[in-house]
Amino acid sequence: xxxxxxxxxxxxxxxxxxxxxxxxxxxxxxxxxxxxxxxxxxxxxxxx
Amino acid sequence: xxxxxxxxxxxxxxxxxxxxxxxxxxxxxxxxxxxxxxxxxxxxxxxxxxxxxxxxxxxxxxxxxxxxxxxxxxxxxxxxxxxxxxxxxxxxxxxxxxxxxxxxxxxxxxxxxxxxxxxxxxxxxxxxxxxxxxxxxxxxxxxxxxxxxxxxxxxxxxxxxxxxxxxxxxxxxxxxxxxxxxxxxxxxxxxxxxxxxxxxxxxxxxxxxxxxxxxxxxxxxxxxxxxxxxxxxxxxxxxxxxxxxxxxxxxxxxxxxxxxxxxxxxxxxxxxxxxxxxxxxxxxxxxxxxxxxxxxxxxxxxxxxxxxxxxxxxxxxxxxxxxxxxxxxxxxxxxxxxxxxxxxxxxxxxxxxxxxxxxxxxxxxxxxxxxxxxxxxxxxxxxxxxxxxxxxxxxxxxxxxxxxxxxxxxxxxxxxxxxxxxxxxxxxxxxxxxxxxxxxxxxxxxxxxxxxxxxxxxxxxxxxxxxxxxxxxxxxxxxxxxxxxxxxxxxxxxxxxxxxxxxxxxxxxxxxxxxxxxxxxxxxxxxxxxxxxxxxxxxxxxxxxxxxxxxxxxxxxxxxxxxxxxxxxxxxxxxxxxxxxxxxxxxxxxxxxxxxxxxxxxxxxxxxxxxxxxxxxxxxxxxxxxxxxxxxxxxxxxxxxxxxx
Numbered sequence: 001x002x003x004x005x006x007x008x009x010x011x012x013x014x015x016x017x018x019x020x021x022x023x024x025x026x027x028x029x030x031x032x033x034x035x036x037x038x039x040x041x042x043x044x045x046x047x048x
Numbered sequence: 049x050x051x052x053x054x055x056x057x058x059x060x061x062x063x064x065x066x067x068x069x070x071x072x073x074x075x076x077x078x079x080x081x082x083x084x085x086x087x088x089x090x091x092x093x094x095x096x097x098x099x100x101x102x103x104x105x106x107x108x109x110x111x112x113x114x115x116x117x118x119x120x121x122x123x124x125x126x127x128x129x130x131x132x133x134x135x136x137x138x139x140x141x142x143x144x145x146x147x148x149x150x151x152x153x154x155x156x157x158x159x160x161x162x163x164x165x166x167x168x169x170x171x172x173x174x175x176x177x178x179x180x181x182x183x184x185x186x187x188x189x190x191x192x193x194x195x196x197x198x199x200x201x202x203x204x205x206x207x208x209x210x211x212x213x214x215x216x217x218x219x220x221x222x223x224x225x226x227x228x229x230x231x232x233x234x235x236x237x238x239x240x241x242x243x244x245x246x247x248x249x250x251x252x253x254x255x256x257x258x259x260x261x262x263x264x265x266x267x268x269x270x271x272x273x274x275x276x277x278x279x280x281x282x283x284x285x286x287x288x289x290x291x292x293x294x295x296x297x298x299x300x301x302x303x304x305x306x307x308x309x310x311x312x313x314x315x316x317x318x319x320x321x322x323x324x325x326x327x328x329x330x331x332x333x334x335x336x337x338x339x340x341x342x343x344x345x346x347x348x349x350x351x352x353x354x355x356x357x358x359x360x361x362x363x364x365x366x367x368x369x370x371x372x373x374x375x376x377x378x379x380x381x382x383x384x385x386x387x388x389x390x391x392x393x394x395x396x397x398x399x400x401x402x403x404x405x406x407x408x409x410x411x412x413x414x415x416x417x418x419x420x421x422x423x424x425x426x427x428x429x430x431x432x433x434x435x436x437x438x439x440x441x442x443x444x445x446x447x448x449x450x451x452x453x454x455x456x457x458x459x460x461x462x463x464x465x466x467x468x469x470x471x472x473x474x475x476x477x478x479x480x481x482x483x484x485x486x487x488x489x490x491x492x493x494x495x496x497x498x499x500x501x502x503x504x505x506x507x508x509x510x511x512x513x514x515x516x517x518x519x520x521x522x523x524x525x526x527x528x529x530x531x532x533x534x535x536x537x538x539x540x541x542x543x544x545x546x547x548x549x550x551x552x553x554x555x556x557x558x559x560x561x562x563x564x565x566x567x568x569x570x571x572x573x574x575x576x577x578x579x580x581x582x583x584x585x586x587x588x589x590x591x592x593x594x595x596x597x598x599x600x601x602x603x604x605x606x607x608x609x610x611x612x613x614x615x616x617x618x619x620x621x622x623x624x625x626x627x628x629x630x631x632x633x634x635x636x637x638x639x640x641x642x643x644x645x646x647x648x649x650x651x652x653x654x655x656x657x658x659x660x661x662x663x664x665x666x667x668x669x670x671x672x673x674x675x676x677x678x679x680x681x682x683x684x685x686x687x688x689x690x691x692x693x
Contacts, residue, residue: 012502020507024433028514030414031429038424041673 054217055224058096058209059089061118063132064125066092071131073297075286081136083239088132089232090278091301093209094308094347096121100208101350104191114212144248146509150255153516157259158231160523163530164268165227168219168540169576170547170666171269173199176572176584178270179222182211183576193358195378196590197387199572201364203351205311206272223268226275230267233277234258237485240285244454244493252512253492256430259519262481264526265425272312273481279309280319280482284460287323287340288453291330296339299327303340307347314363315479318471320344322463326456383591386598391588394419395474405469412477422477424665427484428519431491433511438491441498454490461486529670544577547666550620552658553681554578557618560655566613567683568593570639571620583612587638595638602645602693605638609686617643617652620660620681627654627682643684645693655683 012020032039066088070076076084096117103113125132169179177199185191194200213225234254241250257263267274283305290298306323309316324344327336352362359378361367368384375381397417398404404411413432416422442449449455461483468479492512499508533543544551554577557567566581575584587595593608622630622640629644646652660681668674 010502012504016502017504017507020436020504023436024507024511024514027432027435028429031432034415034423038668038673041668 051217051220051224054213054221055228057118057122057216058213058225059228060125061121062092062096062209063089064092064121064123064128065095066090067128067132068124069095070301071128073300075297075301076131078137080138080239080242081133082235083242084132086232086236086239086278087282090236090282091305092121093229093232093275094205094279094305094311096212097205097208098308098311098347098350100212101191101205104185104208104211105354107190109185109189109191109211109215111215114215117212118216138242141247144246146248147251150248150251153520154251154255154258157255157520157523160527160530161227161230161258161268163527163534165224166220167223167530167533168543169223169269170544171266171271172573174270175548175574175576177575178207178272179210179214180576182207182214182222182270186211186214191354193354195358195592196584196586197365197379198589200589201355201359203311203313203316203348205308205348205351206275207270207312210270222270226270227268229278230263230274231258233263233267233274233281233485236278236281237489240281241489241492244489245496249492249496252516253488255516256428256492256512256519257485257488259516259523260428260430260481260484261425261519261522262427262478262484264519264523266478266481271478273478276309276312276316276482277485279305279312279316280461281457281485283309283319283323284457284483284486285453287326287460288456290336290340291326291456292453294330294332294336296336299336299339300343302327303343304347306340307344307349309482310344310348311351314366315468315473315482316348317363318464318467319460319482320348321467322460325463326460329456377592378590380591382598383594383596386596387588392472395476396472398475400470400472405466408469416477420475420477424522426477427480428515430512430515431487433515434491434495434508437495437499437504437508437511439494440502441494441496444498444501445494449494454493457486458490461490525671526667529666532670546670547663548573548577549662550574550618550658550660550681551577552660553618553620553656553683556656556658556683557616561616565615567616567618568609568612568614569618569620570595570637571618574618574620583614585639595642597638599638599642602642605642606646606651606692610690615686616655617684617686618681619643619684621662621679623657623680623682625657625680627657627680627684629682642693646686647684649691649693651687651691651693652684653687655685657682 063085070088070091079087099117103109169175181194181204210222213221234257237257238250238254241253263274283302286298286305287302290302302323306316306320309319324337324340327333327340330336355364356362360373361371365379365384368379397419398408412420412422412426416426464483495508499505532538541555550571554574558579561580563580566583567578568583568585569575570585572584572586575582585593585595592612593605619629619640624630629640629647631641631644643652658681660679662677663669665674669676
């Protein structure tokens with residue numbers, strides 16, 4: 001799986017960076033969504 | 049101290065056996081020292097569990113016998129020390145930018161694991177069989193056949209190392225051994241990751257694996273999947289080496305590791321098939337496949353032979369119908385039919401079709417049905433977060449990927465997933481944990497290579513850092529329970545009272561009953577904690593005491609319990625404060641109805657009643673955000689004079 005040494009490193013375009021950051025943020029939010037009953041329980045527990 | 053000494057001795061013995069077997073065959077050559085140690089330990093642990101089987105069935109499962117075996121392992125290690133600890137030819141790498149932080153995070157994670165190891169075991173599966181059976185065998189001094197499907201008459205190769213730990217160092221050694229073997233799985237992943245990644249990314253991959261929710265939930269318990277990950281990693285990488293080198297030794301190692309997996313869990317047979325199929329990629333395909341198969345058969349045959357000896361079915365009860373076996377006390381055709389429909393209706397909630405096959409990984413990460421246990425005990429957010437990076441890497445380096453051993457390992461993992469999904473066995477996500485380190489390694493390597501080329505490494509690092517932070521946070525919540533035990537100097541009884549539903553009844557039984565009594569229980573998590581003979585009367589998994597919905601005859605029930613020498617019943621639920629058994633509810637189980645019939649026929653006397661608290665999540669209950677329900681449980685004494693309902 002060695003990287004292809006014939007091509008140079010590339011500076012990413014703004015669109016690529018936005019897309020990747022957006023994916024990370026959205027995917028994390030989507031993953032956390034399944035835990036909303038747990039998160040609600042934390043905030044609903046006595047003394048909070 | 050005894051626990052630490054026991055676990056150190058077991059570690060040395062396993063690493064010694066592994067080094068002595070692999071070193072002279074050249075299977076440790078060319079590896080970094082850390083990888084050599086981890087691979088030797090993984091192979092040695094499999095061998096140790098394998099070899100303990102023989103004194104076990106001979107009735108010599110005693111502390112002196114285990115000590116002799118450990119001594120032999122240590123001597124093997126001394127003889128093979130050059131292979132294990134010899135010079136490391138890999139170039140030294142200075143600490144990276146994140147090395148310090150990653151090591152600190154690793155120490156935090158390991159410290160929390162250590163807290164879990166220090167506390168008594170409380171995981172339901174472990175208390176039902178992963179620890180209960182080794183304890184039973186250790187106390188009996190022999191392996192006993194347990195005629196209960198899924199968790200009794202099942203492959204138990206790794207559990208033999210648990211029995212050894214229990215024999216030498218008791219319960220503390222048992223929990224410490226599971227913690228240590230869990231850490232070794234992480235160490236092994238680090239060792240293989242170093243072939244492809246710089247130190248920081250290798251440490252990150254190790255940390256991501258060790259804090260994966262499924263690992264946190266199982267590694268420190270008796271559940272075997274994290275330890276099986278060692279067998280899978282070594283087996284898949286050895287298979288990849290075999291495909292490339294065509295050497296019989298590589299195929300033998302791959303076969304042995306696959307066999308150890310099959311010797312520990314039926315699903316290992318799928319790994320045997322998947323890794324065995326990979327042998328066919330080599331030019332000398334039939335010779336390699338044959339070598340692999342012989343090694344796998346030798347390493348994995350024991351428990352299938354043991355099952356066949358006692359039931360006539362090596363994978364009891366999977367072949368019961370196919371072999372046309374007759375009804376007996378331990379399994380019956382009518383029960384088999386009912387078991388297949390009811391049990392698998394629960395365990396396989398997702399329809400097996402092409403769409404679900406392709407989307408299952410995404411589905412399991414984002415919206416899993418509760419029964420597959422993929423939420424709080426799943427694979428964490430990382431695979432989802434880095435999927436685009438890895439996919440881009442796969443495309444970008446597609447011409448190089450197929451030449452990498454990781455590609456073969458990845459194909460083996462994919463083959464396992466394919467067989468697992470379509471075979472129709474339990475869809476609980478933890479069954480995929482043994483192959484997860486292979487998938488994780490492939491994902492991280494592809495993602496890292498692509499992001500380095502495209503200068504988006506900081507985004508990938510952020511995804512990994514967020515995943516690590518969330519997972520360590522989850523581990524922190526889980527560890528409050530164990531921290532409380534350690535920090536408050538809580539007694540074992542007090543800890544189990546907080547963590548084990550029905551523990552007051554266990555205390556009463558251990559105080560008032562003796563070795564001449566035998567208690568029927570239906571709550572499987574109580575089995576380990578009870579120190580007198582116990583019979584787990586599971587409604588689905590056994591027929592010695594028939595309690596499935598097919599059973600309707602209390603008199604037959606009475607005959608069956610008397611035939612087993614049962615003297616007491618423990619009903620952990622469905623009882624009121626006066627010890628009356630509730631049978632009106634449509635949910636009332638057969639045991640409650642039959643016990644009630646025996647009570648009305650004056651066959652059963654109330655011995656004691658206890659308050660009972662049902663705990664659905666130990667971690668969340670400890671931090672006060674998850675409700676528990678309360679009720680009563682009771683112990684009843686079966687009258688010795690023959691009577692029938």
